[in-house]
Amino acid sequence: MKSKSIKGHSTAEIKTALTNCLDDGFKPTLAIVFLSVAQDRKAIIQLLNDKQISIFGVTTNGEFIDENTEKESVAILLLDMKREHFNIYLEEYPEKNYREIAQNMASKAINNFKKPAFLIAASHLETDAEQLLFGISDITGNDVNVFGAMAGDDYTFSDQFVFTNGKESKVGTVALVLDEDKINIKGVATCGWKAVGTVRNVTKSEGNHVYTVDDIPVLDITTKYGGLENVTPENENLLLEIAANFPLQLQREKGDPVMRPGLVVDWNDRSFYCSGTVPQGSKVRFSLPPDFDVMEKVIKGVQSLKDTEMPEADALVVFSCAGRILSLGPLMNQEIEGVKNVWNVPMIGMFSNAELARATGGNLEMHNLTTCCVALKEK
Numbered sequence: 001m002k003s004k005s006i007k008g009h010s011t012a013e014i015k016t017a018l019t020n021c022l023d024d025g026f027k028p029t030l031a032i033v034f035l036s037v038a039q040d041r042k043a044i045i046q047l048l049n050d051k052q053i054s055i056f057g058v059t060t061n062g063e064f065i066d067e068n069t070e071k072e073s074v075a076i077l078l079l080d081m082k083r084e085h086f087n088i089y090l091e092e093y094p095e096k097n098y099r100e101i102a103q104n105m106a107s108k109a110i111n112n113f114k115k116p117a118f119l120i121a122a123s124h125l126e127t128d129a130e131q132l133l134f135g136i137s138d139i140t141g142n143d144v145n146v147f148g149a150m151a152g153d154d155y156t157f158s159d160q161f162v163f164t165n166g167k168e169s170k171v172g173t174v175a176l177v178l179d180e181d182k183i184n185i186k187g188v189a190t191c192g193w194k195a196v197g198t199v200r201n202v203t204k205s206e207g208n209h210v211y212t213v214d215d216i217p218v219l220d221i222t223t224k225y226g227g228l229e230n231v232t233p234e235n236e237n238l239l240l241e242i243a244a245n246f247p248l249q250l251q252r253e254k255g256d257p258v259m260r261p262g263l264v265v266d267w268n269d270r271s272f273y274c275s276g277t278v279p280q281g282s283k284v285r286f287s288l289p290p291d292f293d294v295m296e297k298v299i300k301g302v303q304s305l306k307d308t309e310m311p312e313a314d315a316l317v318v319f320s321c322a323g324r325i326l327s328l329g330p331l332m333n334q335e336i337e338g339v340k341n342v343w344n345v346p347m348i349g350m351f352s353n354a355e356l357a358r359a360t361g362g363n364l365e366m367h368n369l370t371t372c373c374v375a376l377k378e379k
Helices: 009-023 039-052 098-112 129-140 218-226 240-245 293-308 322-343
Strands: 001-007 030-035 054-059 074-078 086-092 116-122 147-149 162-164 167-169 174-178 183-192 194-206 209-213 249-250 259-260 260-267 270-276 282-290 317-322 349-353 354-358 364-367 369-379
Touching: 001 009, 009 039, 009 074, 030 039, 030 349, 039 054, 054 086, 054 116, 054 174, 054 183, 074 317, 074 349, 086 098, 086 162, 086 167, 098 116, 098 129, 116 129, 129 147, 129 354, 129 364, 147 317, 147 349, 147 369, 162 174, 167 174, 174 183, 183 293, 194 249, 194 260, 209 218, 218 260, 218 270, 218 282, 240 260, 240 322, 259 364, 293 322, 317 322, 317 354, 322 349, 322 364, 322 369, 354 369
Parallel strands: 030 054, 116 147, 317 349
Antiparallel strands: 001 074, 030 074, 054 162, 086 174, 116 174, 147 354, 162 167, 183 369, 194 209, 194 282, 209 270, 249 259, 249 282, 260 270, 317 369, 354 364
16 A cells, blocks of 8 residues: 655645645545644545545644644645545534444444444544444444544634545544455554542543542642642633643553543533543542653654564554643654654654543553554555
């Protein structure tokens, strides 16, 4: 399978880059598109439609195809994957029936492929994407490979979108379903945020909506121990401060802890919605951003994936949390360069609101403040 990455800051730049990469006879069938909400999605979709290229599309908080990260741009990974080896579905969940929607999507997938694997993305901040993972595994089994992310919106925390040819949604999920008998897909998720302070109890929650921790409104206890200031609806940077500097870390009986920062505040009771489930009665700790050695940890994790499971790859897809670039700044470029150099194949990446992958030693879960690297190779 041949692949190429292109990027640009306008539809015109993407059109030129696309034309140039087709000059040698390359005929892509699939485009993974990561772009800013500031870009003209419809124009980009039309451009790819005209070339009869299928689209898996997500809006982001930043994009990259190499070690140089971009803002308000378009990044596209083009692949000439055989059309019979993949399908793309886009489904909406206005009734918040995430698990049911994912079950229906997985049922269609398993009717087409004996062993499907999934790249998925979802929009809307209140989405409990972990329920999407559960819905897929309900149908396909717990060993299914699923990787992906929550869409971004340039840190505005307003509307995020997923899209494909002729359809988009700000309350939905898009899935690229691969025939794993034909396409080898492997991934690794690495976090590095360090727990701090004592273990605390989630005393009231419903799904991904956390009300109280130790019987204190979760926003209030986060404010107290995080030293947050100007905790008001008018503070547009509040959610970034919570996510990047003092997120919750959900302790697990099996596997590594997973991150659960607040993404949407309910000011009526000072609760907040997290990106994934936080069960009532579960244990949490607060977290501090990682030291710079976490970049080396990410690169070593990807190198280990190559050494043990994926010696060769045709393309690389990276989902990295927006909170990581806020904490690490320009040093993120070193991490991305190190990841790219492992296989040195065309790559595409985005900064997301959350990441979807199997926790180290654990189950399929929603992550935050994590880098998820996914390698693809046609058999």
